[in-house]
Amino acid sequence: MNVQSTDRLNGAPSPVSRHGTTDAPDTTSSTDLAMQNTILTPRFYTTDFDEMDAIDVTPVREDWDKLLDQMRSDPNKGHFKKTEDWDQIDWDGMEPELKKEFIDFLVSSCTAEFSGCVLYKEMKRRGNNPDICELFSFMSRDEARHAGFINDALREAGIAVNLGFLTKEKKYTYFRPKFIYYATYLSEKIGYARYITIYRHLEANPEHRFHPIFKWFREWCNDEFSHGEAFALLMKTDPKLTESFVNKLWIKFFLTAVYGTMWVRDHARPRFHEALGVDIEWYDQEVFRKTSTIARQVFPLELDIDHPRWKPTLRRLERAFTDLDAAKRRGGIAGAVGRMTAGARAALAFAGLYTIPSKRNAVPENVRLEPAY
Numbered sequence: 494m495n496v497q498s499t500d501r502l503n504g505a506p507s508p509v510s511r512h513g514t515t516d517a518p519d520t521t522s523s524t525d526l527a528m529q530n531t532i533l534t535p536r537f538y539t540t541d542f543d544e545m546d547a548i549d550v551t552p553v554r555e556d557w558d559k560l561l562d563q564m565r566s567d568p569n570k571g572h573f574k575k576t577e578d579w580d581q582i583d584w585d586g587m588e589p590e591l592k593k594e595f596i597d598f599l600v601s602s603c604t605a606e607f608s609g610c611v612l613y614k615e616m617k618r619r620g621n622n623p624d625i626c627e628l629f630s631f632m633s634r635d636e637a638r639h640a641g642f643i644n645d646a647l648r649e650a651g652i653a654v655n656l657g658f659l660t661k662e663k664k665y666t667y668f669r670p671k672f673i674y675y676a677t678y679l680s681e682k683i684g685y686a687r688y689i690t691i692y693r694h695l696e697a698n699p700e701h702r703f704h705p706i707f708k709w710f711r712e713w714c715n716d717e718f719s720h721g722e723a724f725a726l727l728m729k730t731d732p733k734l735t736e737s738f739v740n741k742l743w744i745k746f747f748l749t750a751v752y753g754t755m756w757v758r759d760h761a762r763p764r765f766h767e768a769l770g771v772d773i774e775w776y777d778q779e780v781f782r783k784t785s786t787i788a789r790q791v792f793p794l795e796l797d798i799d800h801p802r803w804k805p806t807l808r809r810l811e812r813a814f815t816d817l818d819a820a821k822r823r824g825g826i827a828g829a830v831g832r833m834t835a836g837a838r839a840a841l842a843f844a845g846l847y848t849i850p851s852k853r854n855a856v857p858e859n860v861r862l863e864p865a866y
């Protein structure tokens with residue numbers, strides 16, 4: 494891990510402490526935002542590191558060595574630095590609703606990137622298996638750069654997230670290793686699909702590029718792509734992980750949860766997507782399509798995102814979450830009742846998505862892919 498990313502992890506990435514006196518009070522609010530643990534906000538994870546350390550990559554050795562060689566060569570070493578392409582942004586002049594949603598987007602992206610960094614770094618620290626430790630050290634190096642780069646952008650607005658504070662104080666959610674594989678594989682691949690879809694859209698419509706960070710997304714998403722490749726190989730070392738009946742149900746669960754969460758979160762930022770010139774339903778479906786196509790490399794099933802019930806049920810899920818949010822803000826007895834009914838509607842909508850028949854997929858013998866979008 495390079496010095497810069499180590500500083501970002503262990504040092505004080507923000508010059509102000511969350512609870513101390515500060516001349517940039519919003520730094521506290523962005524850290525608070527990143528500290529939230531709800532169904533929809535990015536979490537920090539911990540797992541059974543010994544079990545992961547015991548993985549034997551022999552069955553995928555050839556592909557593994559090629560992927561690790563590529564990561565070792567560190568193609569994006571110099572990428573996450575500001576250049577003359579980094580245009581100055583008038584944060585104070587930004588339309589307030591757009592500013593709020595864009596900051597929410599940056600904080601949530603930074604938290605998600607940093608969540609990967611913390612998990613990967615911990616695996617590297619606890620492990621003894623040289624294959625696993627090397628992989629996780631490369632991945633935590635990349636995620637530290639990603640989180641740090643977003644935080645630099647936030648710092649220009651005077652609202653960096655205090656990542657050191659987050660590491661110590663944010664709640665960690667325990668996931669069994671196999672759930673880490675499904676969830677992390679998907680979040681890496683969906684991260685790739687999200688970044689590349691925005692990048693290609695803004696390449697064709699540069700007038701909508703209202704912040705320079707989007708110019709960095711192409712090389713960035715290639716990092717996420719190769720992280721996803723690593724998890725695909727890890728899953729390939731044990732066929733049960735993707736072939737047993739119960740695990741197929743889990744894979745479907747994670748696909749549904751990850752897609753549903755993305756839909757609800759994106760719809761909470763209408764002004765942000767309007768500024769990008771992006772129709773949210775189009776964008777989300779496009780990202781699901783890319784992710785599902787890529788995931789055929791390892792998942793034996795995919796969600797039917799063209800099923801007649803798919804979009805209407807996602808819309809119901811989104812409305813339930815909007816009402817849940819409103820009920821929380823209302824408080825009191827009416828708020829409590831509202832929360833219960835909206836929560837039940839959200840659960841029903843989720844069940845509605847889960848019970849849409851999935852499409853079967855014959856997983857290819859050769860798992861490796863290259864970014865193609």
Ligand SMILES: [Fe+2]
Binds near residue numbers: 609
């Ligand atoms: Fe990342």
Ligand SMILES: [Fe+2]
Binds near residue numbers: 609636681716717720
């Ligand atoms: Fe990643």
